[in-house]
Amino acid sequence: MTRRVAIVGIAQTRLETEKPDQILDEVIFEAASKALADAGIGREEVDSITIAAADQIDGRPISSMLEACPAGAYLKDEIKTTEEGSYAAILASLRIMSGVFDSALVVSWSKCSEVPVTRVSNYGAEPFFHRPFGLNYITTTGFMVNAYRAKYGLPEMAAAKVVVKNRGNALNNPLACYQTPVSTEEVLSSRIVAWPVRAMDMAPLCDGACALVLASEERARGMVQPPVWIQGMGWATETYYLGERDLSRLTSLEVAARRAYAMAGVTNPLRELDVAEIHDIADYHELMAYEALGLCPWGQAARLMEEGVTEMGGRLPVNPSGGALSGSPFFATGLVRLAEAALQVRGDAGRRQVKGAKRALAHGSYGFCGQGNSVFILGE
Amino acid sequence: MPRNVAIVGTGQTKYTTARNEETYEELIHQAARIALEDAELTLKDIDAVVISQAPEALFGIDHPERWVVGAAGAIGKPVMRVHTGGATGGSAAQAGFFHVASGLFDTVLVVGAEKQGDTPDAQLVLNRIMEPRYELPFGLNAISMTSFQAVRHMHKYGTTQEQLALVAVRSRRNALNNPYAHIRANHTVADVMKSRMLCWPLKLLDCPPRSSGSCAIVMASEERAKGMGKPVAWVRGVGATSTTYYMGDKLSGLPFNEHGDWDELALAAQHAYKQAGITKPGDEIHVAEIYAPFTICEVAAKEALGFCEKGQACPLEEKGWWDIDGHLPTNPSGGALASNPIAVTGLARVAEAALQVMGKAGQRQVDGAGTAVATAIGGTLQFHTVMVVSNRL
Amino acid sequence: MAEELVFIPGRWDITYNYAAGKVSSKFFAELRDNKRLMGIKCSRCGRVMMPPRGFCERCFAPAGEWVEVGPEGTIQAFTITVEKFEGNPDPPFAVAYVQLDGADTAMLNYVRGLDFSDLNRAAESLRVGTRVRVVYKEQRAGEVTDFEYELV
Numbered sequence: 001m002t003r004r005v006a007i008v009g010i011a012q013t014r015l016e017t018e019k020p021d022q023i024l025d026e027v028i029f030e031a032a033s034k035a036l037a038d039a040g041i042g043r044e045e046v047d048s049i050t051i052a053a054a055d056q057i058d059g060r061p062i063s064s065m066l067e068a069c070p071a072g073a074y075l076k077d078e079i080k081t082t083e084e085g086s087y088a089a090i091l092a093s094l095r096i097m098s099g100v101f102d103s104a105l106v107v108s109w110s111k112c113s114e115v116p117v118t119r120v121s122n123y124g125a126e127p128f129f130h131r132p133f134g135l136n137y138i139t140t141t142g143f144m145v146n147a148y149r150a151k152y153g154l155p156e157m158a159a160a161k162v163v164v165k166n167r168g169n170a171l172n173n174p175l176a177c178y179q180t181p182v183s184t185e186e187v188l189s190s191r192i193v194a195w196p197v198r199a200m201d202m203a204p205l206c207d208g209a210c211a212l213v214l215a216s217e218e219r220a221r222g223m224v225q226p227p228v229w230i231q232g233m234g235w236a237t238e239t240y241y242l243g244e245r246d247l248s249r250l251t252s253l254e255v256a257a258r259r260a261y262a263m264a265g266v267t268n269p270l271r272e273l274d275v276a277e278i279h280d281i282a283d284y285h286e287l288m289a290y291e292a293l294g295l296c297p298w299g300q301a302a303r304l305m306e307e308g309v310t311e312m313g314g315r316l317p318v319n320p321s322g323g324a325l326s327g328s329p330f331f332a333t334g335l336v337r338l339a340e341a342a343l344q345v346r347g348d349a350g351r352r353q354v355k356g357a358k359r360a361l362a363h364g365s366y367g368f369c370g371q372g373n374s375v376f377i378l379g380e
Numbered sequence: 381m382p383r384n385v386a387i388v389g390t391g392q393t394k395y396t397t398a399r400n401e402e403t404y405e406e407l408i409h410q411a412a413r414i415a416l417e418d419a420e421l422t423l424k425d426i427d428a429v430v431i432s433q434a435p436e437a438l439f440g441i442d443h444p445e446r447w448v449v450g451a452a453g454a455i456g457k458p459v460m461r462v463h464t465g466g467a468t469g470g471s472a473a474q475a476g477f478f479h480v481a482s483g484l485f486d487t488v489l490v491v492g493a494e495k496q497g498d499t500p501d502a503q504l505v506l507n508r509i510m511e512p513r514y515e516l517p518f519g520l521n522a523i524s525m526t527s528f529q530a531v532r533h534m535h536k537y538g539t540t541q542e543q544l545a546l547v548a549v550r551s552r553r554n555a556l557n558n559p560y561a562h563i564r565a566n567h568t569v570a571d572v573m574k575s576r577m578l579c580w581p582l583k584l585l586d587c588p589p590r591s592s593g594s595c596a597i598v599m600a601s602e603e604r605a606k607g608m609g610k611p612v613a614w615v616r617g618v619g620a621t622s623t624t625y626y627m628g629d630k631l632s633g634l635p636f637n638e639h640g641d642w643d644e645l646a647l648a649a650q651h652a653y654k655q656a657g658i659t660k661p662g663d664e665i666h667v668a669e670i671y672a673p674f675t676i677c678e679v680a681a682k683e684a685l686g687f688c689e690k691g692q693a694c695p696l697e698e699k700g701w702w703d704i705d706g707h708l709p710t711n712p713s714g715g716a717l718a719s720n721p722i723a724v725t726g727l728a729r730v731a732e733a734a735l736q737v738m739g740k741a742g743q744r745q746v747d748g749a750g751t752a753v754a755t756a757i758g759g760t761l762q763f764h765t766v767m768v769v770s771n772r773l
Numbered sequence: 774m775a776e777e778l779v780f781i782p783g784r785w786d787i788t789y790n791y792a793a794g795k796v797s798s799k800f801f802a803e804l805r806d807n808k809r810l811m812g813i814k815c816s817r818c819g820r821v822m823m824p825p826r827g828f829c830e831r832c833f834a835p836a837g838e839w840v841e842v843g844p845e846g847t848i849q850a851f852t853i854t855v856e857k858f859e860g861n862p863d864p865p866f867a868v869a870y871v872q873l874d875g876a877d878t879a880m881l882n883y884v885r886g887l888d889f890s891d892l893n894r895a896a897e898s899l900r901v902g903t904r905v906r907v908v909y910k911e912q913r914a915g916e917v918t919d920f921e922y923e924l925v
Contacts, residue, residue: 002483023513023794026827033833043833049622055463056442059789061435062465062509065625065759069830075636075647078622078763079471082433082443082461091460091475098481099382100618100655114790124442127783128403237459240447255456367446372459400778440783504860512791513801514824515881517918518868519854519861527852528870535901580853580896624830628823628870628879631849639850 170322177327334364389419
C-alpha cells in the first residue's frame with residue numbers, strides 16, 4: 001500500500017499580462033507565502049520543496065539557482081522538474097509516498113511578458129530535421145487540428161464555443177487574466193495564425209505563479225484546511241517525432257488518464273467526476289482531451305460541447321476557472337489547473353464553485369501536439 | 381518506512397570533449413541500452429523513466445528530454461526530467477529512488493547525456509546563470525565562483541595551492557584505471573602549479589575538462605532486485621539541501637553562512653546517514669564518489685561529509701588518506717576532475733558508487749567496499765545531494 | 774569512402790527584458806541620481822541585505838526599511854580572472870564580494886586600480902579582510918556597474 005497524499009494549502013497570484021513591479025523572485029515568493037498561509041503553517045514546518053520551471057522561459061540557464069529560495073528552499077531538500085507545472089506535484093507526491101517526507105511545498109511559475117515564448121518553443125525543435133521549419137507550440141497545433149479534421153471534420157464552431165464558455169466562466173474568477181466575455185463571432189473572425197488555428201483559439205500568455213502545500217495522511221490530520229486527497233495520478237509521454245504519431249488523438253493523455261482512473265477506481269468518468277480543469281493550450285486541446293479522457297467517444301467532442309455537458313450547470317463542467325484560454329502562465333498552467341480543481345473539491349472556489357463538487361479531475365500538458373500529459377483525480 | 385530500492389544496472393559511455401559521432405539522442409540510447417543489458421532487463425521491464433538533464437543551453441536544444449523519449453525507451457510511459465544544475469545527476473538518481481520507493485513503480489530507468497562539445501561557449505552559458513540585475517556584468521562563471529570558495533578556505537584554514545594540486549594529481553592518476561574517463565594522466569604537483577592561471581587561485585589543472593558522454597542506471601524494488609540473483613547496490617539513504625544563490629550572503633564564517641565550508645552538504649549527509657544508520661562516516665563508509673569539479677570542492681566536501689575535521693582534508697591528503705589504498709579512497713574513478721559531463725556527472729558518481737559495492741568496478745575497485753557515498757553539487761555551490769549505497773540491506 | 778561527419782551551425786538568440794521590480798528600481802535610481810548605495814532590512818530578522826531584495830528568503834518575510842550602506846567595506850572573497858572567456862571583459866580583471874559597512878551581506882563588483890604584473894602580489898593586496906571604498910562613475914545609467922571598488 002502506498003501512503004495517501006493530500007493537498008492542504010492552495011494559492012495563486014493574480015494572473016496578469018505583465019507584472020513590471022515584481023521581479024520573478026517576488027512573484028514566486030508571493031505564491032509560496034500565500035500557500036503556506038492558506039495551510040496555516042510556516043516555512044519551517046515544510047520538509048520538502050518541489051518546483052517546476054523552464055530555464056529559457058525564466059531567462060537564465062539553471063533558473064532555480066535564483067528561484068528555489070523564493071519558493072521556500074533555503075536549507076531544505078529541494079528538487080526541480082522541467083516537464084510542466086503539474087509535474088512538480090507528481091514528484092512531490094512520490095517523495096511523500098516514499099515515506100521520506102511528510103510535507104511538500106510545490107511551486108511553479110512563468111513571467112511570459114519578459115520572454116519570446118514562441119521563439120524559445122522553436123528551440124525545442126531539434127536542429128537537424130525540425131527546427132528550420134518554423135515549428136513551435138502554436139504552429140504544431142495546426143498539424144493536430146488538421147489531422148483531427150481529416151478524420152472527423154473541423155469542429156470550428158465547437159472550438160469557438162469552448163473559448164466563449166471558458167471566457168464566460170472567467171467572469172467568476174477574480175484571479176483570471178482576462179475577465180471579459182467574447183462571442184463565437186469574435187473567435188471565428190480572429191486572424192488565422194497557423195491554418196486553421198486562429199489567434200483566439202490559442203490560450204493567451206500571461207504572468208503568474210501557483211503553489212500548493214501537500215501532506216501525508218498523518219500530517220494532514222489536524223491541519224486548518226480540510227484535506228483534498230490525491231486519489232489518482234497518471235502521466236505519460238509520446239514520441240517526439242510528429243510523423244510517427246496519430247495526431248488526431250491525444251494518445252499519451254489517454255494512457256495517463258487510464259492510470260489515474262485505475263488508481264482512483266474511476267470507471268465512468270463522465271458520471272463519477274463532478275468537475276474538470278483541462279489544460280486548454282488551445283480550444284482544440286480541450287475538445288480532444290474530452291475524447292482522450294473518455295468523456296465521449298472518439299470524434300464526438302464537438303457534440304459533447306454542443307450539448308452543453310461541459311458548461312457550468314452541465315453534467316461535467318470543464319474549466320469553471322476560465323481555463324488557460326482566460327490567461328496562461330505557460331509553464332505553470334498545469335499546476336493552476338490542479339489548484340483550481342482542489343479549490344472545487346474543498347468548496348472554496350467562490351463564484352466559480354460547482355455546487356456539491358466532490359471529485360475533480362485536473363490535467364496538465366506540454367510539448368508539440370500535446371506530447372506529454374498528466375492527470376490527477378482529487379476527492380474529499 | 382520507505383520501500384527498499386536497489387540499483388541493479390549501470391551504463392556509461394566514454395567521456396570525451398566532443399562526441400561527434402553520435403547525436404544527443406543516440407548518446408541517451410547507448411547508455412540506456414548498456415544499463416539495461418547490465419541489469420539483464422529489456423525495455424518492457426521499465427515502468428517509468430527519469431531524464432537527467434542539466435542546462436540545455438550547453439548544447440542548444442530547449443527541453444531535449446522531449447526529443448529523446450523514444451531513445452530512452454519511454455514512449456507511452458511516465459517520463460520526467462530533473463534539472464538542478466550541476467547536481468542534476470544526483471537529483472535524478474534520487475527522483476528515480478522516489479519513483480520506486482513510492483510504491484507506484486517496480487523498475488525505473490534514469491538516463492542522461494551531455495553534449496557540451498556542441499558549443500565552444502560553455503563558460504558563456506555558465507556566465508548567464510548569474511543574477512541579471514546585480515551580478516551578470518562581472519564576468520563570473522563556474523571557475524570564478526569556485527575561486528571565491530578557494531579564497532575563503534585558504535583564508536580560514538591556511539590551505540595552499542600546492543595542497544589543492546594534490547587532489548588533481550590523485551584524481552587523474554585514479555582515472556588511469558577507468559576506461560570511461562576523459563583525462564587520464566600521471567600529473568605531478570609541479571605540473572598543476574605551472575599550468576596556466578584561469579581565475580586566481582584556480583589553474584587549468586585545478587579545473588575539470590569539458591566532457592560529453594552519457595550515463596544510466598536501473599533502479600528496482602526490493603522484490604524485483606532480490607529476484608535477480610546477483611549483486612545489487614541498495615540505496616540506504618538519500619539527502620539533499622539547497623541554499624541561497626547569493627554567495628555574498630555566505631561570507632560571514634558562521635555555520636551555513638560560509639562559502640568556504642559546505643555546511644549544507646553536511647546537512648544533506650546527516651539526513652542520508654540517519655536513514656542508513658551511519659554514525660561514524662569516516663569509518664563506516666569505505667569509498668566515496670564526490671562530485672568535485674574543482675580541487676577545492678573535494679576538500680570542502682570531505683570535511684562536510686564528516687570524513688575528517690574541518691581544515692584536515694588537505695593534511696590527510698598529504699598522508700595518502702584518500703588514495704585508492706588509503707583509509708577512505710575518494711573518487712577511484714577519477715571523479716569530475718577527470719570527466720565532467722555536467723548533465724550526468726552526478727549520475728556517474730552514483731553509478732560508480734554502485735559499481736564499487738557490487739564489486740564490479742574493475743581495475744578501480746576498492747577492496748572491501750561494502751558501503752559507498754555519492755554526492756553532487758550545483759548552482760553557486762548551492763545544491764547538494766547525497767546518496768548512500770551498500771551491498772547489504 | 775571516408776565517413777563524413779556533418780555539423781549544423783546553430784545560434785540561440787533570445788531577447789529578455791528582465792523587469793527589475795520596485796525594490797531594485799529604487800536601488801538603481803538612488804545609485805544613479807544620488808550616488809548612494811541603499812541596502813534593505815528584513816522585516817523579521819533585521820539583516821541588511823546587499824544587494825537589496827524584496828524579501829528575506831531565510832525568514833520568508835518581506836523586506837522592510839531602507840538603510841544607506843558604505844561607502845567603505847571589507848573584502849570577503851575575491852578572484853582575479855586571467856583567462857579570456859567568451860562574453861567576458863578582457864582579462865585580467867579582479868572582482869570581489871565586499872561587505873559594505875552597515876550591511877550584513879557582501880556585494881559583488883570590480884576592484885579597479887590594481888597592478889596585475891605580479892599575480893600573486895595582486896592577490897595578496899586583495900586578501901580577505903582588506904578595506905575598500907566605493908567609487909562612483911561620472912556617467913551613471915542606473916546599473917550595477919555605475920560604481921566599483923578601489924583599495925583604501
